[in-house]
Amino acid sequence: MFVSRSRVVRDGYLIAFEGEEMTEAEAASRGLIGCDSESPKKLTKAELIAEAEASGIEVPSNATKAEIEKLLAAAAGGE
Incomplete structure (x- = not known):
């Protein structure tokens, strides 16, 4: 298993x-x-933005990769 x-x-x-x-x-x-x-797998900033937007998350234009990853984790219940 x-x-x-x-x-x-x-x-x-x-x-x-x-x-x-x-x-x-x-x-x-x-x-x-x-x-x-x-x-x-590490995603590029563009891939992270696309994933966030597909999930309905608004990404600030000056957000860093780390900030976008935190937004995604929070939306998934990771934080």
Whole structure:
């Protein structure tokens, strides 16, 4: 069995919930096997802005990457 250690979102689509259990085959088909959820793929500022806007989050024009990441985490319930 595979358990997702964190919520995984790619290109605006939910891939796995935090704590979701699945078979190893299911995890592999979702691209989670070999994915270290402790160090997720780093997104560019433009990708972060696009993700935030797709989620309905207004991003200030002078926001830094760190600030945008905090906005996304807060919207996802991370803070």
